[in-house]
């Protein structure tokens with residue numbers, strides 16, 4: 001039997017089965033029947049017994065045009081269902097790819113934290129003290145009292161990466177991680193969007209070229225995408241098992257959302273070409289509600305509107321999807337109900353988990369230099385991992401009407417039990433006054449002259465979410481952390497935890513380099529004691545090498561103008577450098593890679609243990625990091641064991 005002929009005939013036969021509307025439990029038996037029927041038909045055709053095969057010849061009706069209305073509906077429903085299979089299959093394939101990472105993550109036990117914020121009995125519900133002048137708060141984000149650890153434990157052995165993994169990482173970095181010139185996405189993300197779009201287009205046109213007659217096809221394909229759309233948007237969705245937080249999958253939510261809206265609008269247009277617009281018809285009333293909802297969802301989600309009027313975008317989005325789903329229920333109850341149930345279950349679970357992950361309490365709020373402020377919980381000190389973020393809600397600071405708003409902020413402190421520094425380990429946020437809400441917080445933080453303690457506010461922290469997920473910094477051979485401005489909130493706790501793990505000999509990392517670029521040098525003041533403390537611990541009590549390089553892009557006023565270009569200044573953080581030039585990430589990374597290669601040769605290993613690059617800051621910085629990683633020569637990138645990149649931007 002000719003396999004190609006068999007495959008072709010099988011596709012036609014399966015398509016015919018869908019056309020006959022098999023579903024649920026019948027689906028598998030119909031597939032078996034199709035395979036058997038196809039095999040019989042192909043064998044028969046090979047022996048000349050059958051002149052013309054396929055559903056049309058058997059009167060099954062393969063094309064939508066030849067179907068009756070119910071048959072066409074069955075086809076559309078089958079296509080919408082097939083979209084779920086395709087989506088499920090894609091998730092399974094991705095899961096297979098990340099299985100080794102999940103296994104490693106499960107084995108090292110670090111998966112246990114990072115789910116629920118926890119309070120510590122040791123933490124007292126007391127505000128932090130402000131400085132003697134009472135002007136700018138404590139002027140430091142963290143205490144820097146060094147723990148009493150006097151031995152210098154050996155670090156874990158470097159585990160060489162397999163050559164295959166190193167090659168795959170390098171290939172990924174050079175091709176898929178490359179920044180795409182528009183949309184602020186990588187080539188890999190664009191490729192994923194194209195694949196998603198291609199599946200949607202295939203579903204739209206498979207056995208359906210006359211969309212004016214079969215105007216329900218566009219609607220079916222739109223509705224079929226709703227489960228994926230909701231899964232991509234949920235903070236607590238099962239898709240997090242793929243190792244990507246909801247914030248990193250937001251671009252897929254946007255793509256799916258736009259395609260759902262496009263399908264909905266096309267459905268309305270195709271329908272109206274052949275039918276008069278008549279709002280007295282209940283079907284058209286619900287359809288019109290859906291079209292209005294599409295407008296509410298689409299227009300405010302345009303990047304400019306979303307970034308400039310975020311709360312307006314959020315309100316219209318909520319109003320839009322509620323209207324859309326209710327309208328859809330009345331428009332096509334039979335077809336849409338299973339999809340609506342799925343969406344409500346996903347959303348309902350998300351809400352329940354969000355409530356379960358919310359901790360109400362008090363926090364101190366302190367104004368810091370460089371237009372920033374610190375918010376420190378009075379009780380929460382564990383249950384999160386370095387690099388994760390929480391959503392903050394306040395109801396007095398910033399005005400009572402802001403009580404409904406929540407804003408995401410990265411946790412700027414390492415949890416209790418993951419820091420080499422003594423003192424409080426309360427959950428701390430470092431906030432840059434960027435717009436209305438954060439500026440209002442900054443005003444609320446200002447204390448009067450003579451006040452000895454910081455302002456205290458009531459607030460709720462929801463989280464933790466996101467972070468490095470499956471990327472484990474502690475298992476690499478070398479780590480590079482690149483922070484831009486307040487992006488230090490992501491990098492500092494990772495550095496803090498690595499130094500702690502080195503004090504107890506639980507990391508294989510040999511060197512960590514922190515490159516922190518900021519506009520105003522005053523920002524360093526908030527972290528000066530903390531970074532100094534970490535460097536001191538690392539130098540005196542661990543075998544870990546910590547290098548800190550600070551870069552200020554706006555020269556301090558006390559530096560004479562003629563000496564400002566690329567000047568090097570004395571750094572307030574011991575054993576670090578401070579310069580007035582932007583860093584060259586390529587150069588720094590190449591240097592680190594060379595060090596790892598020579599260390600690997602000295603250790604007599606076939607391959608290095610890998611470099612992990614963590615970065616957080618403005619988009620251009622993240623893209624520069626990605627470019628720099630892609631530019632490391634292949635041989636060198638493979639020799640170090642591959643480079644893993646883990647980036648965070650403060651936006652979507």
Ligand SMILES: Cc1cc2nc3c(=O)[nH]c(=O)nc-3n(C[C@H](O)[C@H](O)[C@H](O)COP(=O)(O)OP(=O)(O)OC[C@H]3O[C@@H](n4cnc5c(N)ncnc54)[C@H](O)[C@@H]3O)c2cc1C
Nearest residue numbers: 307310406407408409410431432435436437438489650651
């Ligand atoms: C995962 C993540 C982590 C972050 N971590 C920090 C941090 O550690 N420190 C820090 O200073 N900033 C952080 N941000 C940015 C911070 O959330 C925004 O600066 C803040 O919400 C701005 O609110 P605003 O009203 O003052 O400014 P606006 O002028 O209203 O907004 C400024 C920007 O923030 C976005 N934004 C506004 N409100 C929200 C919201 N409720 N949810 C999501 N985005 C919003 C807007 O789209 C716009 O791009 C983080 C953002 C994200 C997504």
